[in-house]
Amino acid sequence: MIKCIEWSFTKNMRVEFDDFAIDCEVQYGKRKKLLIQIDSVGFITVKAPNGTSEEIIEEIIRKNEKKIKARLDEIDEIKEKLKGRTYDGEGKFLHLGKEYPLDELINTVDLSEEEQKANLKKFYFSSCKKIIPERIKIYQEQLGVKPKIVEIDESKTKWGACTSDKKITFNYRLAMAPIEAIDYVVVHELCHLQHMNHDRSFWRLVGSILPDYKERQEYLYKYGQFLTL
Numbered sequence: 001m002i003k004c005i006e007w008s009f010t011k012n013m014r015v016e017f018d019d020f021a022i023d024c025e026v027q028y029g030k031r032k033k034l035l036i037q038i039d040s041v042g043f044i045t046v047k048a049p050n051g052t053s054e055e056i057i058e059e060i061i062r063k064n065e066k067k068i069k070a071r072l073d074e075i076d077e078i079k080e081k082l083k084g085r086t087y088d089g090e091g092k093f094l095h096l097g098k099e100y101p102l103d104e105l106i107n108t109v110d111l112s113e114e115e116q117k118a119n120l121k122k123f124y125f126s127s128c129k130k131i132i133p134e135r136i137k138i139y140q141e142q143l144g145v146k147p148k149i150v151e152i153d154e155s156k157t158k159w160g161a162c163t164s165d166k167k168i169t170f171n172y173r174l175a176m177a178p179i180e181a182i183d184y185v186v187v188h189e190l191c192h193l194q195h196m197n198h199d200r201s202f203w204r205l206v207g208s209i210l211p212d213y214k215e216r217q218e219y220l221y222k223y224g225q226f227l228t229l
Contacts, residue, residue, distance in 0.1 A: 013046070013054070015061045022061055022068055028052070034060055038068065041225065042075045078226050087113040093120065094227065095127065097178030117229050127175040128152045135179075135186045136168075142209055145193040159220060160185045162192035176227040177220065184216035 015022045024036075024044035034057065035047040046057055061068070085091045087108075092099040102108055106119040129152050140146050148166040155161075160170045168189045174182050187209050195202035206213050 013057065015058050017062075017065065020069070022065075024061070026057060036061070036064060036068070038071050038075075042072055044068070074222070078223065087116045094176040095124075096131075096175070097181070120229060121172070124175040125152055125172045128170060128172045131175065131179075131182060132170050132186065135183055136190065139183070139187050139190055139209060143187075143190050143194070143205070145190055147190070147193065159224070160189040162189045162196070164196060166193060168192075173227045177223075180216050181219045184210060184213055184220070187213070 010028070011026045013024050013026050015024075022044065024046050026046045026048055028048055028050050031047060031049050034049065034052060037045045037047065039045075046061070048057060085093060087102065091102045093102055093105060094100075095105060102116065102120070106116065106123050108116055111119065132152065133150060136147070136150060146166075147162075147168040149168070151167070151169045152172050153169045154173075155169075155171045158171060159174060160168065162168045170185065170189070174185060187206055191202055191205045191209075194205060210216065
């Protein structure tokens with residue numbers, strides 16, 4: 001069963017199964033292939049070529065039922081874990097991809113929630129300032145490059161950045177991610193010391209150091225939004 005609300009270039013669609021339903025937004029445009037995207041909070045977008053029928057879209061959604069359901073279950077699991085992040089000394093927070101009780105990461109005694117948040121942020125900054133240089137040392141030798149300046153900062157949109165004068169910055173929230181994801185960002189930015197854009201040469205260089213970089217990249221795509229205080 002399909003229920004649609006017609007908009008100008010988009011429409012909302014629901015495809016119902018025996019035990020659940022998939023709701024999505026269909027966006028039509030000048031493209032050759034149909035693409036299904038699921039963002040980090042579970043919003044599903046179907047990008048379809050102009051003129052694609054509802055029947056074809058439903059058919060493709062049904063063919064991808066298991067993958068879509070698995071991804072949505074994965075997101076729900078993350079949301080459940082986030083409910084346990086309470087600033088009461090017993091809440092659990094990530095460090096290098098593993099969960100720890102808050103009072104194992106910072107002192108929580110007689111501190112307000114805001115004070116605990118501030119201390120936790122300082123902890124992540126401190127951790128990042130220690131880990132990032134260690135990882136840079138490993139990979140800069142492999143790549144034959146060396147940044148002039150390395151800084152840890154706070155960004156809502158980037159995990160790392162590299163400027164033409166060889167200054168590299170890293171997001172302090174990386175301290176919450178597994179070391180494999182941290183290494184991906186480190187290698188990514190170091191490779192920009194040779195290739196400032198994202199052309200084929202850049203990605204070949206990244207792949208020569210981390211052949212599985214796409215899997216590491218995927219972690220940040222899937223879970224990056226949840227690596228927060």
